[in-house]
Each structure stands twice: as C-alpha cells, then as structure tokens.
Amino acid sequence: MSKESNEARATVRPSLGYFERVSRILDQAPTVVGALLSVLVSCASCGSPPAPAAAQQGKAPASNSVSSAALPAERPKFGTFGFDVAGMDRSVKPGDDFHAYANGRWIRANSIPPDRADWGTFEAGAEASIANVRSVIEEQVRAKNAHGTNAQRLADAYTAYLDVSAIDAKGLAPAKPYLDAIDAAKSLSDVVKLMGRADLPSNAPFSTFVWIDTKNTDRFVVFVEQSGLELPDRDFYLKKDAQFQETRKKYQANIAKVLAFAGDVNASSNASAIVALETQIAELHWPVADRRNRDTTYNPRTVAELEKEAPGFPWRAYLDALGYGEAPLVVKELSAMPKLARLFAATPVAKWKAYLEYHFLVNQAEVLPSALEAEVFDFYGKTLGGKSQQAERWKRGVAMINDGALGDAAGELYVARFFKASAKAETERLVENLRKAFAGRIQGVDWMTPETKRAAHEKLAAVRTKIGYPDKWKDYSALDIVPGDAFGNSLRASVWEQAEQRARLGKPSDRAAWYTTPQRVVAYNNPPFNEILFTAAILQPPFFDPNADAAVNYGAIGGVIGHELGHGFDDQGAKLDARGVLRPWWSKGDVDAFKARTDALAAQYDTFEPLPGLKVNGRLTLGENIGDLGGLTIAYTAYKLALDGKPAPVLDGLTGDQRFFLGWAQIHRSLQRDEALRNQIMSDPHSPAKYGVNGVVRNMDAWYSAFDIKPGDALYLAPNERVHIW
Numbered sequence: 001m002s003k004e005s006n007e008a009r010a011t012v013r014p015s016l017g018y019f020e021r022v023s024r025i026l027d028q029a030p031t032v033v034g035a036l037l038s039v040l041v042s043c044a045s046c047g048s049p050p051a052p053a054a055a056q057q058g059k060a061p062a063s064n065s066v067s068s069a070a071l072p073a074e075r076p077k078f079g080t081f082g083f084d085v086a087g088m089d090r091s092v093k094p095g096d097d098f099h100a101y102a103n104g105r106w107i108r109a110n111s112i113p114p115d116r117a118d119w120g121t122f123e124a125g126a127e128a129s130i131a132n133v134r135s136v137i138e139e140q141v142r143a144k145n146a147h148g149t150n151a152q153r154l155a156d157a158y159t160a161y162l163d164v165s166a167i168d169a170k171g172l173a174p175a176k177p178y179l180d181a182i183d184a185a186k187s188l189s190d191v192v193k194l195m196g197r198a199d200l201p202s203n204a205p206f207s208t209f210v211w212i213d214t215k216n217t218d219r220f221v222v223f224v225e226q227s228g229l230e231l232p233d234r235d236f237y238l239k240k241d242a243q244f245q246e247t248r249k250k251y252q253a254n255i256a257k258v259l260a261f262a263g264d265v266n267a268s269s270n271a272s273a274i275v276a277l278e279t280q281i282a283e284l285h286w287p288v289a290d291r292r293n294r295d296t297t298y299n300p301r302t303v304a305e306l307e308k309e310a311p312g313f314p315w316r317a318y319l320d321a322l323g324y325g326e327a328p329l330v331v332k333e334l335s336a337m338p339k340l341a342r343l344f345a346a347t348p349v350a351k352w353k354a355y356l357e358y359h360f361l362v363n364q365a366e367v368l369p370s371a372l373e374a375e376v377f378d379f380y381g382k383t384l385g386g387k388s389q390q391a392e393r394w395k396r397g398v399a400m401i402n403d404g405a406l407g408d409a410a411g412e413l414y415v416a417r418f419f420k421a422s423a424k425a426e427t428e429r430l431v432e433n434l435r436k437a438f439a440g441r442i443q444g445v446d447w448m449t450p451e452t453k454r455a456a457h458e459k460l461a462a463v464r465t466k467i468g469y470p471d472k473w474k475d476y477s478a479l480d481i482v483p484g485d486a487f488g489n490s491l492r493a494s495v496w497e498q499a500e501q502r503a504r505l506g507k508p509s510d511r512a513a514w515y516t517t518p519q520r521v522v523a524y525n526n527p528p529f530n531e532i533l534f535t536a537a538i539l540q541p542p543f544f545d546p547n548a549d550a551a552v553n554y555g556a557i558g559g560v561i562g563h564e565l566g567h568g569f570d571d572q573g574a575k576l577d578a579r580g581v582l583r584p585w586w587s588k589g590d591v592d593a594f595k596a597r598t599d600a601l602a603a604q605y606d607t608f609e610p611l612p613g614l615k616v617n618g619r620l621t622l623g624e625n626i627g628d629l630g631g632l633t634i635a636y637t638a639y640k641l642a643l644d645g646k647p648a649p650v651l652d653g654l655t656g657d658q659r660f661f662l663g664w665a666q667i668h669r670s671l672q673r674d675e676a677l678r679n680q681i682m683s684d685p686h687s688p689a690k691y692g693v694n695g696v697v698r699n700m701d702a703w704y705s706a707f708d709i710k711p712g713d714a715l716y717l718a719p720n721e722r723v724h725i726w
C-alpha cells in the first residue's frame with residue numbers, strides 16, 4: 001500500500017536478491033528500487049523500541065470498545081488518543097491539501113536524516129525494528145555459541161561484517177578467484193555459465209526466480225523475466241532530459257572508477273561500453289506499467305520452446321548452471337526475449353566480461369575494501385538516492401542480516417522478545433470485522449451481477465490471514481558461516497538462497513511459507529495463495545496501538561488491512577479466483593463496469609504532478625490506488641459497524657469520522673528527497689505518500705461531510721466525478 005523503506009539493503013545500493021524479486025511479484029512492483037511488498041510499514045515516530053511489557057501487555061483493545069468515551073488507562077504512543085494533533089497544520093484547509101492539514105507541522109518540524117532518502121512513518125518504524133534486532137544479535141555476539149547453531153551464524157556473520165579493518169586488510173584478495181574466472185571466459189557459452197553461478201552474483205539480460213505457478217497454485221515453476229539494468233528503470237537510460245543525462249554521466253564515471261579500482265587498464269572505455277550495452281537492453285525492455293499485467297506476463301514454455309522462440313541465448317546452459325534442468329518455465333515479457341537473446345549473441349565476449357566484473361564488484365562492495373564501497377555509495381547512495389552520508393556500519397550489518405539469508409534466524413529472536421500475542425489476537429479480530437464490512441459492500445454495489453458477486457464472496461471468505469511470524473522457521477543447517485570471513489559468508493548465503501529456491505521445484509507449494517521476515521515493517525497480499533500477511537513489526541503505533549482511540553486504529557491498521565484485502569480485487573488481483581488461480585471468473589459486463597471505474601481512478605492520478613514535469617503514472621500505480629480506495633472504504637464501514645449505532649465521542653474537538661481520516665493520513669507521513677521521489681514516480685507501483693492520502697479521501701463521501709468540504713476546495717470532486725468501487 002505504501003512503499004516499504006528499501007533502506008535496508010539500499011544503504012549501499014538496491015539489492016537484486018530473491019527477496020526483492022519475490023516482493024515485486026507479491027506487490028506487482030516491477031522494479032527493485034523502493035518497491036517491496038503490498039506494504040504497509042509500521043512506525044514509531046520517536047524511533048524508540050516498544051516498551052517490553054507495559055506498553056504491549058494487551059489491554060482490552062480500544063478498537064471495538066468505542067461505546068465508552070473513556071480512553072484506555074495506558075497512554076497511546078501518539079498524542080492523547082493515538083493521533084498527533086500537534087503535528088497538524090490547521091492553517092491549511094483540509095479540502096485543499098488533506099495530507100498537509102493532517103501532517104503539516106510535523107513535516108516542517110522534521111528533516112530527513114543524512115543517511116536516508118526518505119523519512120516518515122515507514123522509515124521510523126524500520127529504524128525502531130533495526131535497533132531491536134541489533135539488541136538480540138548483540139546478545140548472541142556476547143554469548144558462547146557452538147559452531148553450526150543459529151546463534152553462532154548470527155554472531156559470526158554480524159561480527160565479520162562489522163570488522164572493516166580486517167576486510168580492508170584483505171584488499172581485493174577474496175574477490176580475486178571470481179574476477180579471474182570472469183577474466184578466463186573465452187566464449188559466450190562461458191559467459192552464460194558465469195551468469196548462472198549463484199556464488200558469483202552479477203547481472204544478466206535475463207533473470208529467473210522460483211515462484212508459485214499462478215495457473216496451478218499447488219506447484220512452483222521457474223519464472224524468466226527481462227533484467228540486466230542497474231538504474232531504477234529503462235527510462236533512466238532513454239530519457240533525453242538534462243537530469244537523466246547527468247545521472248548517466250555519473251553512472252559511467254562510477255563504473256570507470258570501480259573497474260579501475262580492480263586494476264582494469266581499459267576502465268574508461270569499458271565504462272562507456274557498459275552504459276551503451278545497458279542502454280541497448282533498456283530499449284528492448286517492456287515499460288514498467290506493462291509488466292504488471294498478469295495475463296500478458298503468463299507464458300508457459302519448455303526450455304526447448306524458449307530456445308526456439310528466443311535463439312541466440314543458450315537457455316539450456318543458463319538454466320543448467322542455475323540448477324533448474326527441465327523445470328517448467330513461465331516467461332514474463334515474452335516479446336522482449338528474442339530481442340534480448342539476439343543482443344546477447346551480437347555483443348562481444350569482452351564487453352560481457354567487463355559488465356559481469358562491474359556488477360559483481362558492486363554487488364559485493366559491502367564486504368570488499370571500504371574505499372571501493374565508498375565509491376559505490378557515492379553513486380548509488382548520493383547521486384541516485386540523494387543521501388549525504390552512509391548509514392553507520394552496524395545498521396547496515398543488521399540490514400544485511402534482516403534482508404539476507406539469515407532473516408528468519410534474527411526474526412525468531414525478535415518476536416520472542418518484542419511481539420505480544422495480544423496484538424495478534426486483536427488484529428485477527430479486526431481482519432474479521434473488515435471482512436464482514438467488505439462482504440456488505442460487495443453485496444451493496446449495483447454494478448456487479450449476482451453470479452460474480454457470489455464468486456467474489458467466495459474469494460473474500462477464502463482469504464487466509466497470517467499475522468506476526470511464521471509457524472515454522474527456516475532450516476539453516478546447510479549454511480556455514482565462518483568467523484572473520486565477511487566476503488565468503490556473503491557468497492555462501494547467496495548459494496544457500498539459490499539452493500532454497502531450487503528445492504521448491506517439484507514439491508507441492510507450501511501455503512504456510514512466509515515471503516518476508518517478521519522484523520520487517522510490512523504487510524502484503526500474496527495473490528496466488530489468496531492470503532494477506534501482517535508482520536510483527538507492523539503491528540505497532542501508529543499503525544496499530546491498543547491504547548489508541550478506535551477511530552484512529554480503524555483509519556490506520558484498519559485501512560492497511562482493507563488495502564491488503566482490496567489487492568485481491570484490484571485490476572490485476574481480481575483476475576485470480578478464490579484458490580488464487582489465474583482464470584476468468586467475472587462476467588464480461590462486470591469486467592467492463594469495473595474497468596470504467598478503475599479507468600476513472602487512473603485518470604485522476606495521472607493529473608498529479610509531484611515534481612515539475614513528472615506526473616504520477618495512473619496505470620503503474622492503479623493496483624495500489626484501488627487497494628487504498630477500496631481499503632479505506634471498507635475500513636470506514638467496519639468502523640461504523642463497530643460503533644453499532646452509538647455516537648462516537650468527540651476528542652480534542654475532533655469527531656470520530658474526522659479522527660478516522662486523520663489516522664489514515666498519519667501513517668502516510670513522509671519526507672522524501674527529490675531523487676528518491678523521482679525514482680519512486682518512475683519505477684514504483686505505489687503513489688507518493690501525499691497522493692495516497694489526497695487521492696483517496698476526495699473519492700469518499702464521508703470525508704466531505706466530516707470536514708465540510710465544499711466546491712472550490714482544491715481536492716473537491718463533484719459527486720458524479722467521485723470513483724466508488726465498493
């Protein structure tokens with residue numbers, strides 16, 4: 001629903017790991033930067049860890065106990081009832097800019113930390129989680145751990161990563177065998193074998209990942225997709241504007257410096273060759289908005305068929321190197337494949353070698369000499385992200401654990417310390433209230449036929465909910481973490497992750513699996529499993545506060561739950577049935593009526609212009625915007641049901657309906673550097689935070705009456721212009 005701060009791995013550069021790729025599938029997020037799951041992220045603006053007992057010991061949750069005006073005895077984290085009234089800017093008319101009305105003083109009073117590209121609810125939540133995870137990892141570091149235990153893995157991975165002087169002392173020696181292997185390549189077939197090596201993570205014009213077959217959700221298949229670019233989106237290579245030319249110039253300079261660092265005497269000419277090659281790849285890529293389409297990106301193929309349709313790239317050798325053999329494939333951007341394959345064959349081996357070397361060094365920069373890492377940060381952190389300084393090493397160490405192979409090992413310790421069962425029980429209750437409200441809305445719409453409604457009810461009733469943490473943790477017995485070997489640990493983790501993916505093939509899909517970790521501030525909808533998931537770390541203020549007023553909680557976590565439920569019925573999610581299977585289950589007339597509404601919503605977002613000359617892409621962000629609008633509508637209905645006809649109290653002069661909408665606005669607090677905003681607009685399916693508020697509320701009649709919005713207000717839409725889906 002909102003971007004997850006990708007700060008974790010992006011402290012140096014965006015990671016291209018499995019986690020990100022799967023996240024993109026779950027969220028339909030087509031690119032890496034800034035886009036993770038169908039997220040909603042937790043927060044604690046103050047950044048302090050949740051108080052262990054007092055603050056979390058489950059009181060009777062406020063969410064349904066609205067009959068009394070009395071607030072819970074314990075104080076909520078924000079303001080007196082869960083919303084930070086002091087952060088509002090009442091000089092702004094709510095009808096002109098509701099986001100600024102709700103958050104304006106907070107925005108003025110805060111600034112973005114130098115090591116971050118954004119700052120707001122999401123990032124503060126991530127920061128709190130990182131501090132908590134650090135505390136549990138450091139306990140393992142202090143303990144004596146037998147080799148081969150998770151405690152040892154965590155302690156030694158973290159300690160080795162933090163020991164920069166040991167890393168510096170080794171220089172490039174740990175990378176030498178891999179650079180030599182690249183250097184030894186003589187043919188394109190050698191190049192392809194390198195591209196398939198899990199212990200040599202680099203780039204290639206294609207990438208693969210093992211994921212649920214959306215037409216047979218009981219099994220996994222190998223997805224093949226376009227890849228090979230380092231900048232956030234193809235447009236970064238293709239746009240003629242001065243700022244993009246400048247970014248490309250700096251990118252090329254970075255490549256030259258990184259290659260020169262590794263002793264490449266042709267660093268400068270190789271750098272221009274790599275940018276030229278990636279520009280050719282970019283020209284062949286599908287545009288980002290097209291990559292969301294679930295129908296056109298579902299193209300089952302065998303290896304032999306792919307070899308025939310996209311000749312020039314040795315598919316079998318590549319898939320063999322990855323260990324996939326004859327596993328069934330689903331090709332995503334099918335029409336790009338023959339062109340990319342031809343480009344592969346037409347490009348000299350020497351160019352691919354330089355390309356592989358650069359991307360390998362960048363991928364491993366965190367565990368190579370700090371001078372190299374600083375060079376990498378200079379481009380990826382400063383130029384692309386707008387950050388002025390790198391996050392402290394310990395923070396990056398925690399992120400390395402959280403988002404890397406060992407995420408579950410840390411997560412298990414994190415939930416034992418920081419998660420209370422009461423939050424789970426209360427969220428479960430809220431989900432059921434939202435489900436009931438959604439069912440009522442589906443029943444009430446006039447544009448859907450009874451047959452499609454029946455199927456929609458069936459799908460809604462079948463949505464599974466996962467809350468807090470997984471029932472089963474990952475088994476790390478095959479992952480060897482060696483003290484003092486940061487570089488080797490990183491590559492062994494990469495190999496382990498690849499093996500973990502491969503192991504899914506040929507087995508029934510495990511519906512208990514989690515595709516994120518509980519310490520990440522995330523909620524997602526995983527369409528082929530027809531499930532929604534809320535991590536332990538997201539069930540914190542201001543998303544969820546057991547001591548907050550019900551209206552605020554319904555506007556915040558209620559909106560998030562509604563958003564995730566809504567993804568099951570967004571422009572792409574609606575193509576999957578109750579079992580998560582991609583198949584038509586809507587009547588033609590219903591599809592058309594739905595499309596008329598969602599087209600109108602896309603057209604509204606197309607008009608928003610967050611940066612001069614750069615507008616929101618209504619098609620790219622449509623799924624998220626439908627999730628927002630549907631989600632908040634459902635949450636509002638659920639709030640009204642919870643009131644059960646009784647009047648809501650007035651708190652600090654604010655009515656229940658007003659507090660509901662303010663709760664939604666509060667979780668969208670965000671400051672963003674222009675660079676990060678530009679990346680988001682161009683590559684992320686989530687609309688910038690401001691429009692996640694303003695773009696939604698202006699379509700809800702209840703918001704007009706709650707704040708007395710009138711014609712002439714900037715956000716005002718005449719009743720017939722408002723989009724009502726549910």
Ligand SMILES: [Zn+2]
Binds near residue numbers: 002037567627
């Ligand atoms: Zn979402």
